[in-house]
Amino acid sequence: MSTNGKIKVATMWLSGCSGCHMSFLDLDERLLELGKAIDLKASPIVDIKFDQIPEVDVGIVEGCVNNNEQEEHLRHLRDRCKILVALGDCAIMGNVPALRNQFPVDAVLQRGFVETESTQIGEIPMDPVMPRLLAKARPLKEIVKVDVSIPGCPPDADTIWYALTELLAGRMPKWDERNLKYD
Numbered sequence: 001m002s003t004n005g006k007i008k009v010a011t012m013w014l015s016g017c018s019g020c021h022m023s024f025l026d027l028d029e030r031l032l033e034l035g036k037a038i039d040l041k042a043s044p045i046v047d048i049k050f051d052q053i054p055e056v057d058v059g060i061v062e063g064c065v066n067n068n069e070q071e072e073h074l075r076h077l078r079d080r081c082k083i084l085v086a087l088g089d090c091a092i093m094g095n096v097p098a099l100r101n102q103f104p105v106d107a108v109l110q111r112g113f114v115e116t117e118s119t120q121i122g123e124i125p126m127d128p129v130m131p132r133l134l135a136k137a138r139p140l141k142e143i144v145k146v147d148v149s150i151p152g153c154p155p156d157a158d159t160i161w162y163a164l165t166e167l168l169a170g171r172m173p174k175w176d177e178r179n180l181k182y183d
């Protein structure tokens with residue numbers, strides 16, 4: 001908790017389309033209320049230095065883990081947050097990015113950088129400083145402990161609001177079998 005009594009929060013964007021963060025912004029005027037309760041210490045909304053996230057109470061992650069750099073960033077956040085939240089179906093189970101899991105990495109790179117009709121590169125980048133694609137796109141829970149999952153693609157703003165307000169109240173959000181909240 002910050003010295004001003006606010007809950008410290010960081011959000012992270014891994015392999016996702018940013019739709020989950022857009023849905024977060026769909027909280028609209030509720031963001032003002034949220035701003036009174038949380039201290040947003042890091043977020044791709046304002047910055048992408050995912051390797052410099054400070055210690056926080058709640059870490060919220062959109063997207064699954066597709067490369068070694070994302071794995072490092074996720075572990076970095078896990079080490080620095082008390083509660084880790086998987087935001088959206090990509091973070092929870094791989095979802096769209098995991099569609100590539102049915103093909104070998106080489107075939108995925110060939111398709112993406114060489115064969116895709118819109119490609120302008122024509123060769124697979126080999127620069128060693130670039131993140132290395134993992135053999136499979138992996139949901140967060142296969143790499144670190146996840147405390148809370150917010151389902152949906154994307155979760156709608158009401159669902160995100162429910163989960164965050166429960167966490168702020170010191171409770172764990174709960175979902176029924178249809179992924180709907182219940183009290």
Ligand code: SF4
Pocket residue numbers: 015016017018019020062063087088089090091095096152153154155
């Ligand atoms: S869960 Fe859906 S909206 Fe969220 S990052 Fe994945 S594809 Fe995008």
